[in-house]
Amino acid sequence: MEPLSxxxxxxxxxxxxxxxxxxxxxxxxxxxxxxxxxxALLRRMLGDSGRAEEIANEAFLKxxxxxxxxxxxxxxxxxxxxxAMNLGIDDLRARTRHTQVAQAxxxxxxxxxxxxxxxxxxxxxxxxxxxxxxxxxxxxxxxxILLLRASGYSYKEIASHLEVSAASVGTxxxxxxxxxxxxxxxxxxxxx
Amino acid sequence: xxxxxxxxxxAYIDNELDPTEIAAIKEHLVSxxxxxxxxETFSAAALRVASRFxxxxxxxxxxxxxxxxxxxxxxxxxxxxxxxxxxxxRLFSPRWRFVWAASFAAVVLLVSLLFPATRSxxxxxxxxxxxxxxxxxxxxxxxxxxxSSSRQPLEALAKMLSENAVVTIDEKPSSAATQAAxxxxxxxxxxxxxxxxxxxxxxxxxAHAFHLSLDRxxxxxxxxxxxxxxxxxxxxxxxxxxxxxVPRAAAVKYGSCKHSGDSSGQAPATSSTPAxxxxxxxxxxxxxxxxxxxxxxxxxxxxxxxxxxxxxVQARQFCQSVDWRSTLVVPISRNVQSYETVNINGxxxxxxxFSNPHNRTGPSFALIWVDNATIxxxxxxxxxxxxxxxxxSLQ
Numbered sequence: 001m002e003p004l005s006x007x008x009x010x011x012x013x014x015x016x017x018x019x020x021x022x023x024x025x026x027x028x029x030x031x032x033x034x035x036x037x038x039x040a041l042l043r044r045m046l047g048d049s050g051r052a053e054e055i056a057n058e059a060f061l062k063x064x065x066x067x068x069x070x071x072x073x074x075x076x077x078x079x080x081x082x083x084a085m086n087l088g089i090d091d092l093r094a095r096t097r098h099t100q101v102a103q104a105x106x107x108x109x110x111x112x113x114x115x116x117x118x119x120x121x122x123x124x125x126x127x128x129x130x131x132x133x134x135x136x137x138x139x140x141x142x143x144x145i146l147l148l149r150a151s152g153y154s155y156k157e158i159a160s161h162l163e164v165s166a167a168s169v170g171t172x173x174x175x176x177x178x179x180x181x182x183x184x185x186x187x188x189x190x191x192x
Numbered sequence: 193x194x195x196x197x198x199x200x201x202x203a204y205i206d207n208e209l210d211p212t213e214i215a216a217i218k219e220h221l222v223s224x225x226x227x228x229x230x231x232e233t234f235s236a237a238a239l240r241v242a243s244r245f246x247x248x249x250x251x252x253x254x255x256x257x258x259x260x261x262x263x264x265x266x267x268x269x270x271x272x273x274x275x276x277x278x279x280x281x282r283l284f285s286p287r288w289r290f291v292w293a294a295s296f297a298a299v300v301l302l303v304s305l306l307f308p309a310t311r312s313x314x315x316x317x318x319x320x321x322x323x324x325x326x327x328x329x330x331x332x333x334x335x336x337x338x339x340s341s342s343r344q345p346l347e348a349l350a351k352m353l354s355e356n357a358v359v360t361i362d363e364k365p366s367s368a369a370t371q372a373a374x375x376x377x378x379x380x381x382x383x384x385x386x387x388x389x390x391x392x393x394x395x396x397x398x399a400h401a402f403h404l405s406l407d408r409x410x411x412x413x414x415x416x417x418x419x420x421x422x423x424x425x426x427x428x429x430x431x432x433x434x435x436x437x438v439p440r441a442a443a444v445k446y447g448s449c450k451h452s453g454d455s456s457g458q459a460p461a462t463s464s465t466p467a468x469x470x471x472x473x474x475x476x477x478x479x480x481x482x483x484x485x486x487x488x489x490x491x492x493x494x495x496x497x498x499x500x501x502x503x504x505v506q507a508r509q510f511c512q513s514v515d516w517r518s519t520l521v522v523p524i525s526r527n528v529q530s531y532e533t534v535n536i537n538g539x540x541x542x543x544x545x546f547s548n549p550h551n552r553t554g555p556s557f558a559l560i561w562v563d564n565a566t567i568x569x570x571x572x573x574x575x576x577x578x579x580x581x582x583x584x585s586l587q
Contacts, residue, residue, distance in 0.1 A: 031263050031266065032263060033259075047248065053257070057262075060266060067433060069403060072433075083431050086408075086429075086430050087427075089427040093427075128247045130244075131244050132248075140408070146241065150246075150248065169202075170198060170201065171199045174198050177237045180241055181237060
């Protein structure tokens with residue numbers, strides 16, 4: 001890795017116009033603190049650990065290679081989360097087009113040593129496919145907030161990662177949930 | 193107390209409020225006829241959605257990610273990819289971005305600096321840049337020209353680009369007295385027309401560099417405003433950083449050219465005499481454009497063509513036929529009366545004839561070709577018959 005002289009805090013990097021990229025140290029700190037959570041988020045989205053790690057790596061590679069504008073440098077983890085989720089959504093869309101979601105979902109379930117019976121497994125797999133299909137169709141902003149919330153992120157974290165005001169997270173969630181239900185209903189014709 | 197906001201009720205459900213806020217909402221719920229129902233509605237929706245998302249929870253057996261090992265792998269991949277590929281090839285690899293040798297935008301930009309009246313023409317051509325060959329595409333901008341409602345999205349786009357762009361280099365134009373001085377100023381040998389006896393003026397366009405971070409939702413808004421919400425931009429576009437470096441370029445100007453960028457405000461001079469017709473030779477090294485490796489240029493180009501009225505099948509066919517990383521794509525608008533492919537010392541060029549009734553002071557022809565990663569443009573007023581011969585004679 002090329003040595004870079006400027007050191008930034010990975011959490012709240014100062015908007016210094018002379019600083020082009022993260023320092024190696026800041027990059028590595030951010031990688032170590034963020035990678036497992038990003039992978040977990042992508043695994044939930046994609047149902048495939050290998051692919052989740054690939055996409056997380058892609059997001060970090062983007063961060064490593066990109067000259068970030070000052071507006072982004074103030075909240076690099078947020079940029080990283082959004083970039084990773086957008087790459088995940090694109091991946092879901094691509095898979096949806098190739099109707100591989102079903103296969104991936106069933107593989108993910110069958111490869112896990114879950115104490116589920118056959119029927120439970122089938123139902124769960126079907127719901128997974130449907131949720132992922134809906135996630136691929138929704139506005140990316142909605143998919144992002146629903147995934148963060150379902151992954152247990154606090155309102156404060158959601159506000160920071162999505163760069164929205166903390167006092168609007170609840171409203172955004174309500175919109176996203178309504179959008180998700182509408183999309184789900186249109187796709188599969190059932191509400192419950 | 194007024195009824196709590198949607199945010200407050202939703203946060204109440206998720207236990208994201210502090211104790212005083214919780215107490216206030218509890219108290220309000222007892223007395224308000226409407227809010228218990230609101231709460232129930234939000235809560236039921238949240239529960240239904242949460243239960244669906246619960247199906248995505250990772251199985252307990254899912255391996256914990258070890259960040260140290262992952263970082264070691266990341267670094268190994270990084271150095272491997274940097275060492276394996278020779279430097280030159282690396283420049284062209286997606287990871288290092290690619291060198292877009294020629295930029296139609298840059299040529300049009302230069303043209304527009306020289307002929308201010310064509311500026312609006314230039315502003316429409318935002319994204320297609322290329323190098324090794326020239327490919328024309330006929331676009332009918334008529335609808336965009338005439339309907340002010342269609343212009344709005346373009347203005348929104350221009351506004352977004354100007355707001356988000358961070359300019360790092362912005363040199364002013366300058367002049368040079370001689371060919372040698374011009375060559376020194378731009379850093380490459382400036383070529384001249386050997387058969388012209390009048391001495392040309394050498395103008396140097398300054399180097400420019402900027403980067404901007406794309407905002408997908410605002411770009412999508414532009415498409416929505418253009419009446420095409422069906423065109424969906426890839427999500428990975430959001431936050432993608434595009435950086436553009438435009439090296440110094442030279443313009444060699446012969447004869448007396450009307451409205452050639454001198455902001456004297458005077459009325460146009462009389463027609464150039466046949467002895468010294470106006471001719472401008474633009475010589476611009478190809479700009480460097482860095483875009484994220486996963487940005488699908490072809491997809492964006494398809495969207496762009498559909499935006500200007502192509503049907504999806506046409507757009508896809510055209511986009512698949514063009515190598516977007518190495519071709520100078522020259523949109524032919526309705527200002528172009530005719531265009532033809534010509535041969536300049538074995539290199540394919542495109543000669544365009546303009547018909548621009550509103551802009552008699554603009555160029556009447558432009559010949560564009562790419563040689564050795566340098567974009568050449570021969571632009572003139574008047575007769576174009578000798579354009580190819582002149583271009584071939586450049587020294």
